Amino acid sequence: MIQYLQRRYALSRKGAMDNIKGMLCCALQNISFMLPVGLLYLLVGDVMRGTLTAGANPVLCHRLCRGGTVHRGLYTA
Numbered sequence: 001m002i003q004y005l006q007r008r009y010a011l012s013r014k015g016a017m018d019n020i021k022g023m024l025c026c027a028l029q030n031i032s033f034m035l036p037v038g039l040l041y042l043l044v045g046d047v048m049r050g051t052l053t054a055g056a057n058p059v060l061c062h063r064l065c066r067g068g069t070v071h072r073g074l075y076t077a
Helices: 001-007 011-051 058-065 070-075
Strands: none
Touching: 001 011
16 A cells, blocks of 8 residues: 555655555544544433433433533543
């Protein structure tokens, strides 16, 4: 893949390696942006079905009951 990028975009080896690192970092960042939205989607689904109980996920229910949000609760644990 490095050889392909070097020929295709006229990059040096370091430039091709940095390009790959940039693509991987961008992909990880996009996944990290999607994770809280996915958790919120699951939470709303549980709330709408009425299946959100303390037995299902006690940490999440405890944080929601004391007023914390899902996003803040995950990063302050």
